[in-house]
Each structure stands twice: as C-alpha cells, then as structure tokens.
Amino acid sequence: MDPVIQLSQLSKRYKNFSAVEDVSLEIEKGEIYGFIGLNGSGKTTTIKMxxxxxxxxxxxxxxxxRKIELSNHSMWANVGSLVxxxxxxxxxxxxENLEIFRQLRGVSDADAVHQVMEQLKLTGYADKKAGKLSLGNTQRLGIAKALLHKPEILILDEPSNGLDPTGIIEVxxxxxxxxxxxxxxxxxxSHLLSEVAKIATTIGVIHQGKLLQEIKADGFKDLLRKRLVIDAREKDRAMTELNNAGYSAVFNxxxxxETTADYALQYPDEISRYLVSSGIPPTHLALEEEDLESYFLRVITQRKE
Structure with a gap:
C-alpha cells in the first residue's frame, strides 16, 4: 500500500540559510506522526511545503x-490543516465562523457545525465573538475548522498550543x-515532547532542518537510557561495595x-538485598528512565559533537 503522505529529499533554502535539508519520510494510513524539534528547527517550513x-x-x-502542485486543487478536499x-x-x-467555513468547504450537512463544536467542546462558546476567545479556545476553533469537513488527513502545526491541561487531554x-x-x-x-510520546505511533526528530531520527512508538522504550539510583546513610561505603561487586557505580x-549495570537494572531487588546483607541498607532505591525530553536533548547534543 502506498503511503498517504510522502516527503522525498525535501529541502528549502533562503539565500544562505537552509531551513529544511533533504527530509524524506513516509506516513501510512491511520498513523499519528509526531514531528518534534526546537523552535526554528524546520517543522513549520516542512508543513508549509x-x-x-x-x-x-x-x-x-x-x-x-499525488504530488503537491498548484494545479491539484481537488486533493485538498481530503485534507484538514492548522498552521x-x-x-x-x-x-x-x-x-458564524464555522458556518462560513462550512460553506467555503462545500459541506452539505448543515449539522456539521454543531457536530464539530461538540467534538471540540465549543458549544458553550457558540455565540461568543471569535476575537474575544481565550488563546486555548481560539486554538480549539482552529482545530474545529480543520475537522469540519471530516478529512481523511490532518496536517497540524502545534495543535496543542495554548490549550490548558484538560484541553490537551481532550484533543x-x-x-x-x-x-x-x-x-x-x-x-x-509539536514542541510538547511528553505529549507527542503519549499519542504518536511514529516520532520524527528534526534539528537544524535535518531529520535526525525516526522512532516507532513500540520501539521507543528500548532507546531510553535507564539507571538505578541509590541512596544510603553510608554512601561512600555503599559505593565501595557496589564497585567491588562489579556494578560500576558513580555519584550523580x-x-x-547511580549505576547502569545490566544486572542491576534487571534485578534492583537483588541490589537492595546485597546492600542490606552487607550492613548498608539503602534509604532510597529507584529505577529511573529517561523521558522523551531528555532523549531528544541527548540526540541533538550528540549531533553537535
């Protein structure tokens, strides 16, 4: 099956500045592709192209x-967007805003406006002027316009921007x-990396215009660094015991x-038992995992080095 969205060596230069450089990706039907990067990394330019x-x-x-060309007007009937x-x-x-957009989109179902207001929790603001809306509800209105014609494809630039925590969950x-x-x-x-991790089936990391990495959601956990963090009243002695046992412990x-030894990560209960039997009971022992933000910063830092 052909991908629904395909970018092939996509690049955009402005004089001596490369905003996007050789970005290639494919997105299948029903996927949620999270495109993450710092401000100015090329996300919006890619979406605009x-x-x-x-x-x-x-x-x-x-x-x-179908290739994106000015002559291919009909292809946009299946696309909803927010930029x-x-x-x-x-x-x-x-x-009234949604009604105008319904007519511009040629949506014959007169109930479509009511349906999309229900979807985006905008019914209570139906008669409020758009210029008086909060930032979050303005964003909801933008998403509602993207969804009004029930598109098969959504292309959204920072859709959670301005939403409160409840709104982020609802969207x-x-x-x-x-x-x-x-x-x-x-x-x-999105720049809300933790949110992308919860929703995306594939994550693409873009930095300085280049697509550094693509990660499938089901394989993402395997890429995150893990560590066993331990505290004790006799820290120096605990450190010595762990190093003598081959766990390569360090102070964070x-x-x-802190140790990243495989056995310690797989069997933290055994490490606790070992310290107790050595007369150094831990006051804290926790298996910690890198989050998407930390992973992302590690990836772009490695690229700079």
Missing part, C-alpha cells in the same frame, strides 16, 4: 500518491479516536549513587 504554501528548493512531497496562529473573523461568533483523545477508529492519518508538529549530580 507539504500544504503547498511554500515552494521547495529541492525534492517533492505528495499526498495520497501557526489559527485565523478567524474576530467580529463573528464561533458558530489527544480526539486524535487517537480519529486515527484508531476512523483511519484518519495525522501529521502533527544530586549526590546519589
């Missing part, structure tokens, strides 16, 4: 097997429902003992 808003300097992108700050008519209400659950139950393909950029920046 994918939506035909910016012309690539090199390479190509296609949606459902940068959501636009709305500030003097019109939420409902996450909505996207998971769309992808899993309806087969909607979602390509979303918090002054606690």
């Amino acid at each position: 994918l939506l035909g808003m910016v012309r690539p300097s090199h390479g190509s992108c296609s949606i459902q097997g 940068e700050t959501p636009y709305a008519y500030p003097e019109l209400t939420v409902k 996450r659950e909505l996207f998971q429902h769309l992808a899993k139950d309806l087969g909607v393909t979602i390509f979303m950029s 920046k918090d002054g606690r003992i």
Whole structure:
C-alpha cells in the first residue's frame, strides 16, 4: 500500500540559510506522526511545503500518491490543516465562523457545525465573538475548522498550543479516536515532547532542518537510557561495595549513587538485598528512565559533537 503522505529529499533554502535539508519520510494510513524539534528547527517550513504554501528548493512531497502542485486543487478536499496562529473573523461568533467555513468547504450537512463544536467542546462558546476567545479556545476553533469537513488527513502545526491541561487531554483523545477508529492519518508538529510520546505511533526528530531520527512508538522504550539510583546513610561505603561487586557505580549530580549495570537494572531487588546483607541498607532505591525530553536533548547534543 502506498503511503498517504510522502516527503522525498525535501529541502528549502533562503539565500544562505537552509531551513529544511533533504527530509524524506513516509506516513501510512491511520498513523499519528509526531514531528518534534526546537523552535526554528524546520517543522513549520516542512508543513508549509507539504500544504503547498511554500515552494521547495529541492525534492517533492505528495499526498495520497499525488504530488503537491498548484494545479491539484481537488486533493485538498481530503485534507484538514492548522498552521501557526489559527485565523478567524474576530467580529463573528464561533458558530458564524464555522458556518462560513462550512460553506467555503462545500459541506452539505448543515449539522456539521454543531457536530464539530461538540467534538471540540465549543458549544458553550457558540455565540461568543471569535476575537474575544481565550488563546486555548481560539486554538480549539482552529482545530474545529480543520475537522469540519471530516478529512481523511490532518496536517497540524502545534495543535496543542495554548490549550490548558484538560484541553490537551481532550484533543489527544480526539486524535487517537480519529486515527484508531476512523483511519484518519495525522501529521502533527509539536514542541510538547511528553505529549507527542503519549499519542504518536511514529516520532520524527528534526534539528537544524535535518531529520535526525525516526522512532516507532513500540520501539521507543528500548532507546531510553535507564539507571538505578541509590541512596544510603553510608554512601561512600555503599559505593565501595557496589564497585567491588562489579556494578560500576558513580555519584550523580544530586549526590546519589547511580549505576547502569545490566544486572542491576534487571534485578534492583537483588541490589537492595546485597546492600542490606552487607550492613548498608539503602534509604532510597529507584529505577529511573529517561523521558522523551531528555532523549531528544541527548540526540541533538550528540549531533553537535
């Protein structure tokens, strides 16, 4: 089966600055692809090229097997998008904004506006002017416009921007429902790395315009570094005992003992038993795992070195 979204050696240069450089990726139907990177890493430029808003300097992108070109107007009927700050008519209400967009999109179902307001929890703001909305509800309105025509593909730039914790969870659950139950393909950029880890089936790491790595969600755990962190009243003695036993223990920046020895990570209870039998009972013993933020910073730091 052909990928729903495909980027092939996609590049964009502005004079002497390379915003995006040779980015290639494929996204299958029903996937949620999380595109993560620092501000200025090339996320938005990539999305704008994918939506035909910016012309690539090199390479190509296609949606459902059709190359992104000005002449391919009909392909956008299956695409919903949100890029940068959501636009709305500030003097019109939420409902009026969505009604205008429904007509522009040629959606015949008059109930579509009510349905999408329900989806995005905007019903209570239906008669409020868009210009008076909070940042979070403005974002909800932008997502509602992207979903109004029930697209098969969503291309979203920072969709959680401005949402409060409740809103982030609601939007996450909505996207998971769309992808899993309806087969909607979602390509979303974000700097909220922990949120991406919860929702994406594939994560792409972009830095300084280059796609450094792609990670499948089911294999992500294997890439995270793990460590056993130990504290004791007699730290120096505990450290000596662990090193004598071959666990390569060190003091971390918090002054606690840390080891990454495989046996210690697999059997932390045995390490606790060993210290107790040596007369040095631990006051703290915890298996800690790197999170996506730490992993991401490690990946881009390694690239700089």
